[in-house]
Amino acid sequence: MRIIxxxxxYMISLKKIPHTFTIVFTLIIICAVATWxxxxxxxxxxxxxxxxxxxxxxxxxTFEKVPNKPxxxxxxxxFYKGFVRTSxxxxxxxxxxxxxxVMNQTESIQVGVQGxxxxxxxxxxxAFLQKIGVNNIVLTMVIILFSLFGAIFGMSEETIAFIIIxxxxxxxxxxxxxxxxxxxxxxxxVGFAGALLNPFTIGIAQGFSGLPTFSGxxxxxxxxxxxxxxxxxxxxxxxxKIKRNPKKSMMYSLDQYWRDxxxxxxxxxxxxxxxxxxxxxxxxxxxxxxxxxxITYTTIxxxxxxxxxxxxxxxxxxxxxxxxxxxxxxxxxxxxxxLLFTILVLIVGVLGYQWYVMEIATLFFAMGILSGAAFSMSxxxxxxxxxxxxxxxxxxxxxxxxAGGIIxxxxxxxxxxxxxxxxxxxxxxxxxxPAIGGIYVIQNLLNILIPSGSAKAALTxxxxxxxxxxxxxxRQLTVLAFQFGDGFTNMITPTSGVxxxxxxxxxxxxxxxxxxxxxxxxxxIIIGFLLLLPPLYFPFNGF
Numbered sequence: 001m002r003i004i005x006x007x008x009x010y011m012i013s014l015k016k017i018p019h020t021f022t023i024v025f026t027l028i029i030i031c032a033v034a035t036w037x038x039x040x041x042x043x044x045x046x047x048x049x050x051x052x053x054x055x056x057x058x059x060x061x062t063f064e065k066v067p068n069k070p071x072x073x074x075x076x077x078x079f080y081k082g083f084v085r086t087s088x089x090x091x092x093x094x095x096x097x098x099x100x101x102v103m104n105q106t107e108s109i110q111v112g113v114q115g116x117x118x119x120x121x122x123x124x125x126x127a128f129l130q131k132i133g134v135n136n137i138v139l140t141m142v143i144i145l146f147s148l149f150g151a152i153f154g155m156s157e158e159t160i161a162f163i164i165i166x167x168x169x170x171x172x173x174x175x176x177x178x179x180x181x182x183x184x185x186x187x188x189x190v191g192f193a194g195a196l197l198n199p200f201t202i203g204i205a206q207g208f209s210g211l212p213t214f215s216g217x218x219x220x221x222x223x224x225x226x227x228x229x230x231x232x233x234x235x236x237x238x239x240x241k242i243k244r245n246p247k248k249s250m251m252y253s254l255d256q257y258w259r260d261x262x263x264x265x266x267x268x269x270x271x272x273x274x275x276x277x278x279x280x281x282x283x284x285x286x287x288x289x290x291x292x293x294x295i296t297y298t299t300i301x302x303x304x305x306x307x308x309x310x311x312x313x314x315x316x317x318x319x320x321x322x323x324x325x326x327x328x329x330x331x332x333x334x335x336x337x338x339l340l341f342t343i344l345v346l347i348v349g350v351l352g353y354q355w356y357v358m359e360i361a362t363l364f365f366a367m368g369i370l371s372g373a374a375f376s377m378s379x380x381x382x383x384x385x386x387x388x389x390x391x392x393x394x395x396x397x398x399x400x401x402x403a404g405g406i407i408x409x410x411x412x413x414x415x416x417x418x419x420x421x422x423x424x425x426x427x428x429x430x431x432x433x434p435a436i437g438g439i440y441v442i443q444n445l446l447n448i449l450i451p452s453g454s455a456k457a458a459l460t461x462x463x464x465x466x467x468x469x470x471x472x473x474x475r476q477l478t479v480l481a482f483q484f485g486d487g488f489t490n491m492i493t494p495t496s497g498v499x500x501x502x503x504x505x506x507x508x509x510x511x512x513x514x515x516x517x518x519x520x521x522x523x524x525i526i527i528g529f530l531l532l533l534p535p536l537y538f539p540f541n542g543f
Contacts, residue, residue: 023510024402024494028078031406032071035413040068042417063421071413075405082404088357089497093160093397094390095361097505099368100164101389102382106375108335109168110262116169135173139239140232142166143187147228150191153350154198156490156498157357159185161364163505165339171258175242176249177506178516182235185502186491186517190231193487193528194224201457205482208461209475216476216542223480223531230527234520250512257507273327277334277374281323284338284370288316298352311348315341335371342367396504400497407450407495416450436473436481436532439464443485444525451496456486476543477535484528492521 044062083090103109123134146162149155167180195202197214206215242249249255273281292313300307319341326333342363349355349363372382410416443460450456461482468478490496492514503513535543 021399021402024399024406024500025075027494028075028402028405028409031409032075032413035068035409035415036070038068038413038415038418040066040414040418041421042066042414043421063417066414068414068418069412071409074409074412078405078408079402081408082406083401085408086400086404086497089157089501090397090400092157092357092361093393093400093501093505095365096161096164097393097396098386098389099364100161101392102368102377102385103335103339103371104261104389105377105385106332106335106371108332108371109165109339111330111332112336114172114262116172135239135243136236138173139179139183139235142183143232143235144228146184146187147191147194147224147231150188151194151196151198151224152191154192154195154201155188155350156192157501158346158350158360159188160498160501160505161360163502167258167506168262171255172262173243174246175239176246176251177255177258177508178249178251178513179235179239179242181502181506181508181513182231182238185499186235186520187228187231189487189491190227190524191224192490193484193524194220194227195483195487196220196224198483201483201486202479204457205461205479206476208457209465209479211475211479212542216480216540219535219540219543220480220483226527226531227524230524250516251508254507254509254512271331272329273331273334274374274376276376277327277331280338280370280374281327281334284341285316285320285323288312288319288341292316298348300351311352315344315348331375335374338367338371338374393505396501399500399504403494403497403500432473432536433533435468436477436536437529439468439478440481440485440529440532443482444489447486447489448493448495451490451493451498457482474535474543477532480535481532484525484532488521488524488528492517 041063044059046059100109146155146159149158162184163181166184167177170180170183171177192198192201196217197203202214202220206212246252292310292315295312296310297308298311300309319337322337322340323334326337346355346360346363349359353359355363368386369382372385377385443456446456446460461479464478464482465475468475491499494500494510500510503510534540
């Protein structure tokens with residue numbers, strides 16, 4: 001009798017799982033076949049200004065049939081075009097991966113993770129925390145934080161940078177890489193779906209609908225609380241199962257990559273500040289002090305409120321205190337302070353100055369170089385480490401470009417507008433509940449084709465707003481249906497560059513992610529539909 005080892009069985013089963021490249025390329029072929037079957041069609045578009053930004057908007061009365069353009073050899077050029085279209089996210093992934101690889105060479109994140117886990121172990125001895133569980137408190141707080149980030153300023157691409165932090169932390173706490181993605185990426189996108197003030201979905205959609213900006217926030221707050229609570233419960237239940245038996249995780253074998261990178265620093269003495277680290281301290285302090293005097297006040301818009309705060313002066317003072325203190329304590333702690341202030345400046349930049357991937361990538365790139373310099377690395381060593389990080393994250397970047405080709409095929413084949421026109425026409429003779437349900441389903445399906453919330457708002461909201469007037473549904477409810485439809489399926493659609501990037505960085509195969517997340521997505525979609533019903537029957541403010 002032949003006995004097959006567990007390792008051999010694992011390798012055999014792994015070979016049966018299609019690679020993410022295979023799955024995405026297969027979808028490109030399917031879309032190319034669709035361009036031969038689906039008739040061509042096109043809407044005329046006009047340029048309007050929403051909140052001071054020009055948007056291309058569909059004229060709902062201008063649909064006409066046009067010759068479709070069957071795609072053949074274009075399935076191969078789709079990779080190139082998809083790479084060009086998603087180049088901002090791809091470069092973002094490379095710069096983030098390279099920057100964190102440099103920081104990882106200092107072992108500061110590992111030291112910080114180990115120190116945090118040891119601190120949790122000390123807290124677990126406290127009687128009043130034993131029943132709740134310190135780990136549960138940490139997971140809950142992180143989920144709420146990132147859900148707020150998604151709900152308030154639409155955090156999405158930024159989660160790619162945080163994945164590199166939370167997966168090692170999750171595994172060090174006895175969980176798996178999926179928990180790391182849940183508390184960061186999923187939490188942010190649930191907040192994105194239940195958005196309170198998200199300018200990329202709520203702001204744009206309400207602008208197209210002619211509604212007051214961020215109106216209806218009272219009911220959306222109830223929605224956000226419900227969706228975030230569900231995410232917390234699901235995460236804690238799954239985390240508890242993995243904590244009890246880590247081998248129950250479908251990622252147990254693949255997570256060996258992360259376990260190998262978590263080095264036990266217990267016996268290693270952390271060095272104090274050096275001349276190089278004090279130079280880095282001086283550079284960062286000088287930049288923050290300069291910002292404190294030149295842009296003393298930062299204007300932040302939250303809802304209809306405007307807040308003018310001296311954020312850079314506050315950051316400058318905090319860095320002078322924390323930076324100097326950690327220099328005398330340990331060099332690893334100083335590098336973690338650099339990471340902390342990178343995140344704080346990121347938040348200020350996004351909220352106050354509308355930073356996007358270019359500014360964020362630049363910020364993290366500087367973080368990587370300064371972290372290496374603080375540890376007295378030569379420029380040659382820093383750049384070599386940066387390139388090693390780019391190589392390590394190559395698959396994640398390339399798969400984003402390939403996924404972008406799915407939309408390219410459908411657009412070049414002239415079938416996207418036909419699909420939109422067809423599904424919208426099905427709702428015209430239905431009642432209010434079926435109609436709002438239909439709008440919701442359409443938005444979920446369109447999100448597979450058009451994962452960009454702002455692009456989908458420009459394409460669908462002008463038509464859906466007029467349609468809602470005809471059937472007697474408040475435009476605010478149409479916006480809410482768009483909001484849900486844009487948020488939930490983003491966490492499963494292979495056309496989302498952010499999702500593919502996150503999974504690539506986390507080293508979670510797309511097929512395994514779908515197997516895990518699909519039940520949660522179905523549950524969220526059902527709950528989303530139920531949350532659309534109360535405004536039909538009860539007078540909520542803004543509805």
